Every structure is written in structure tokens, then in C-alpha cells.
Amino acid sequence: RNLVSGKKLAQRELWYRLKPLGIFTSPQQVYDRVSESGAIIAEWTGKACPREALGVIAAPRGSMTGTVSLATPDGPRQLDDAVYAIPGDPEECSRLRFASSRARYVVVVEKDTVFTRLLDDRFTRLLPCLLI
Numbered sequence: 538r539n540l541v542s543g544k545k546l547a548q549r550e551l552w553y554r555l556k557p558l559g560i561f562t563s564p565q566q567v568y569d570r571v572s573e574s575g576a577i578i579a580e581w582t583g584k585a586c587p588r589e590a591l592g593v594i595a596a597p598r599g600s601m602t603g604t605v606s607l608a609t610p611d612g613p614r615q616l617d618d619a620v621y622a623i624p625g626d627p628e629e630c631s632r633l634r635f636a637s638s639r640a641r642y643v644v645v646v647e648k649d650t651v652f653t654r655l656l657d658d659r660f661t662r663l664l665p666c667l668l669i
């Protein structure tokens with residue numbers, strides 16, 4: 538249904554939509570079937586078939602904020618205290634562009650709770666950075 542409509546959904550969302558049907562017993566089984574489907578199509582066509590081609594994308598990869606602005610179709614979007622969800626779709630990620638930046642550092646944080654704490658403490662005001 539997603540392929541026909543052109544809509545995409547996160548792999549985890551696919552698991553939750555299929556779970557009530559009892560077809561799969563774990564998210565890993567869904568992941569395996571999506572991978573196998575791509576491999577079958579690739580073998581049949583002779584071309585790679587990533588899961589994105591099947592309308593299944595990764596969940597957002599995290600968030601970012603900081604002393605930067607993103608170039609959007611509606612004009613620059615200043616992040617400062619705003620949080621931007623990093624898209625899970627690789628094509629969408631590749632279209633991200635920075636309009637301007639006052640950041641002197643890029644700080645990558647692994648845990649969401651630490652990211653939230655730094656955000657609450659207004660860390661990017663103390664250190665001009667891009668916080669990911």
C-alpha cells in the first residue's frame with residue numbers, strides 16, 4: 538500500500554502496524570523480511586534495492602540544535618533554541634543545507650537524555666556549537 542501511494546514509513550512503524558496481525562513475532566523478523574525482499578528484487582532486476590526503495594526508512598537519527606540556521610524552501614530556519622529532528626530518509630538527509638553558522642564546534646552526544654539536559658542548560662549559548 539505504501540509503494541502505490543508513495544508514502545514512506547519507519548521500519549519500527551511497520552512492525553507496529555503488522556504486530557496485531559500476528560504475522561511476525563519480533564521487530565527483527567520484520568527487518569529480516571524487508572532485507573530479504575530487497576535482495577530478491579535486486580537478484581531479479583540486477584540492480585540494488587535498498588529498503589528505502591520499498592518505502593521503508595530508518596527512524597529519525599536524532600536531533601540537532603545550535604548556533605546555525607538551515608536552508609529550507611521557506612527561507613532560513615534559525616535553530617538556536619529549536620530542535621530539528623534529523624530525518625531517517627537518506628535522500629532527505631542529503632538535501633539538508635546550512636544557511637549560516639556561528640558554531641565553532643560540533644558536539645555529538647550519544648544519549649538522548651544527555652542531549653536533553655544540555656538543551657535544558659542552554660549549552661549552545663555557552664559554547665557556540667552544533668549539538669547533535
